[in-house]
Amino acid sequence: xxxxxxxxTIGILTGGGDVPGLNPAIRxxxxxxxxxxxxxxxxxxxxxxxxxxxxDKDHDxxxxxxxxxxxxxxxxGRTGGTFLHSSRTRPSHMPKAxxxxxxxxxxxxxxxxxxxxxxxxxxxxxxxxxxxxGGDDTLSYGVHLFQRGVKVIAIPKTMDNDxxxxxxxxxxxxxxxxxISLVNTLRTSAGSHERFLVVEVFGRYAGxxxxxxxxxxxxxxxxxxxxxxxIERLTELLVSDRINNPSKYSIVLVSEGASFEGEEMxxxxxxxxxxxxxxLGGIGDMVASRxxxxxPKFNRGKKVECINQRLGYLVRGxxxxxxxxxxxxxxxxxxxxxxxxxxxxRLVVLKNGRYDNLPIEVITSxxxxxxxxxxxxxxxxRPHYHSFEMRPQFIMTSE
Numbered sequence: 001x002x003x004x005x006x007x008x009t010i011g012i013l014t015g016g017g018d019v020p021g022l023n024p025a026i027r028x029x030x031x032x033x034x035x036x037x038x039x040x041x042x043x044x045x046x047x048x049x050x051x052x053x054x055x056d057k058d059h060d061x062x063x064x065x066x067x068x069x070x071x072x073x074x075x076x077g078r079t080g081g082t083f084l085h086s087s088r089t090r091p092s093h094m095p096k097a098x099x100x101x102x103x104x105x106x107x108x109x110x111x112x113x114x115x116x117x118x119x120x121x122x123x124x125x126x127x128x129x130x131x132x133x134g135g136d137d138t139l140s141y142g143v144h145l146f147q148r149g150v151k152v153i154a155i156p157k158t159m160d161n162d163x164x165x166x167x168x169x170x171x172x173x174x175x176x177x178x179x180i181s182l183v184n185t186l187r188t189s190a191g192s193h194e195r196f197l198v199v200e201v202f203g204r205y206a207g208x209x210x211x212x213x214x215x216x217x218x219x220x221x222x223x224x225x226x227x228x229x230x231i232e233r234l235t236e237l238l239v240s241d242r243i244n245n246p247s248k249y250s251i252v253l254v255s256e257g258a259s260f261e262g263e264e265m266x267x268x269x270x271x272x273x274x275x276x277x278x279x280l281g282g283i284g285d286m287v288a289s290r291x292x293x294x295x296p297k298f299n300r301g302k303k304v305e306c307i308n309q310r311l312g313y314l315v316r317g318x319x320x321x322x323x324x325x326x327x328x329x330x331x332x333x334x335x336x337x338x339x340x341x342x343x344x345x346r347l348v349v350l351k352n353g354r355y356d357n358l359p360i361e362v363i364t365s366x367x368x369x370x371x372x373x374x375x376x377x378x379x380x381x382r383p384h385y386h387s388f389e390m391r392p393q394f395i396m397t398s399e
Contacts, residue, residue, distance in 0.1 A: 007037040008128035010339065012068075015046035015138030016088060019159050019171025020080035020320030021328040025133055027077030028332025030068045036340060040068040041125055046134070047141055048089035051114050052100045055124045065125065078325075080174075080318045088137070091118050092144055115148065122150065129339050133157045136164070139347070139363045146360055151344035153335040154360050155328075159316055162206035162369070165362035166349035167397040170331065171316065172209070173323035175202065178315040179213040183251065190307050191247035196238055196291050200284030200310040203255035207370045209315075210253040212394060215383040220250045223287070225257035225265075226370045227378055231290045234381055238291065239298040252381075254287050256280040284310050330355055352392050370396060 010033050014022050030040045042065060043049040049064040066072070066084075076083040089098075091114040099107045099114070107114060122130065129151045132142040135158035146152040156163035159175035183199055190197035199219070203209045207224025214222040220241040223229040234252065241250035257280055259265050266283040288308035295304035320328075327350065334348040334355055346357040370376060375396040377384045388395065 007039075009039040009041060009126050010129045010131060011041045011043050011065075011122065011125065011127035012084070012131045013043035013046050013049065013133070014082040014084050014086050014157070015132060015134035015141075016086060016158065017135070017316060018081045018086055019157055019316050019324075020174040020318060021170035021324035022082040022084075022133060022157060023073075023076045023079050024320060024325050025155055025157075025170060025328035025332045026068075026082070026084060027073040028329040029131055029335055030073040031070055032333055032336045033339075034068075034070060036336065038339075039126075041127060042066045042068045042072075042084045045085045046087040046089055046138065047091050047118070047132075048087040050118045050121050051089060051091050051094070051103075053121055054102055055121065078319070080320055090137070090141055091115055092141060115144070118145070119148065119150070129153065129344065131155060131335050133170070135160070135169070136162065136363055139163065139360075143360050143364050146345045151339075152360060153338050153344060154347045154363065155331045155335060156347060156349070159209060160203050160206050161208045161394070161397060162367075163347075163363060164366045164368040165347055165358045166351065167392045167394060168323075168327060168350040170324060170328050172394070173327075174318075174321045175209055175315045176212045176216070177321050178318075179209065179253070179311060180216055180218045182311055182314060183213065183218040183253070186307065186309060187249070187251070190249035190251065193305065193307070194242070194248035196242065196288070196295075196304055196306045197249060197251040198254060198284050198288040198291065198306050198308045199251065200254045200256055200308075200312075202311075202315065204257040204280055206368060207255045207258070207376075208394075208397065210255045210258075211370060211375065211383050211396065214253055215385075215395065218251070219253045221381045222253040222255070222383070223258040223381060224255045224370055224376065225259070226372050227376060228259050228261045228263070229381060230261045231287070232294060232297075233379075234287075235291050235294040236298045237381060239295060239304065242304065243299075252287070254284045256283060258283055260286075260290075284308055 053061045053064040094112045133155040139154045142152045157170040159171040161169045161172040210222040238250045268279045288306040345360045
């Protein structure tokens with residue numbers, strides 16, 4: 001026990017949307033840390049767990065944290081999702097209604113900064129190092145904590161693959177693999193009925209999850225958040241693709257954050273999360289409807305019907321693929337390497353095929369988007385093919 005105390009305690013948490021690969025990352029951190037003489041605490045429900053716990057040794061806080069063992073993490077390590085659970089909590093911007101009951105008397109403004117409670121809870125738990133695994137929203141609060149003096153090492157996770165500074169975020173490969181597989185499954189129906197196939201995929205601000213499957217041959221066209229598309233041009237292209245296909249169908253992948261020329265993003269509702277994001281969804285429905293209405297103009301007066309499918313959670317559920325089993329293992333060990341060297345305030349990254357780390361501030365200092373000029377043909381509405389020599393594994397993920 002003396003050795004454990006000497007080495008210190010690591011807290012690990014997952015925030016934002018679930019993706020395959022989170023449990024392998026938690027497993028990698030835990031097993032390496034325990035064997036090196038650290039204690040590991042899993043924070044449940046992301047940043048929410050560090051806000052909601054009650055600092056009383058006699059209170060049951062098992063809903064908010066757990067002491068991790070090899071047995072616990074091995075059981076979950078090969079599965080998808082996150083056994084620590086997740087949330088979209090932003091402790092520095094907590095609406096009054098979201099403040100835990102035992103803190104309402106202290107924090108009763110319309111918007112509250114509960115960071116003082118997070119810092120007190122980290123100290124109460126005896127946590128010396130924090131490893132958040134998440135996208136730019138979750139990790140941006142990690143940057144905030146680092147700036148408040150907490151020793152933070154961040155691990156990038158998001159199927160959108162848009163955390164700045166890294167070519168790869170946990171979840172991306174499985175998302176792309178699953179998208180290709182599911183689109184291929186839907187081909188038989190599209191071909192049988194000679195229709196357009198409209199598939200809506202994740203991607204709020206970045207179009208990587210539409211671009212990579214299209215580049216791999218899953219679709220004829222894709223529309224992405226970085227470029228407002230002309231629906232008449234898309235219809236014309238898809239009609240041409242359909243005519244030239246012996247099976248008489250064509251496919252477009254639609255990023256959830258894509259928008260029509262002259263219009264804004266499409267949202268399911270106006271309700272926003274703590275990071276200011278309203279839930280996207282519905283652009284695929286609108287694209288399908290307008291394609292159907294416009295198709296006679298380019299198809300000798302004949303209407304083309306649409307099969308319209310939102311892939312949604314099908315691409316983020318289930319087990320991780322090979323990449324999302326290997327990369328999280330490496331990221332977890334990279335985080336431990338840094339902690340053992342006494343280094344903190346870093347983001348572990350994969351850059352040009354090599355593992356590395358960057359200052360954590362890169363997460364909030366820039367945005368990672370598809371470079372339209374380099375990689376997207378705005379007239380043909382599809383990835384732009386050019387020299388692939390010396391490009392990174394996922395082609396367009398490194399600038």
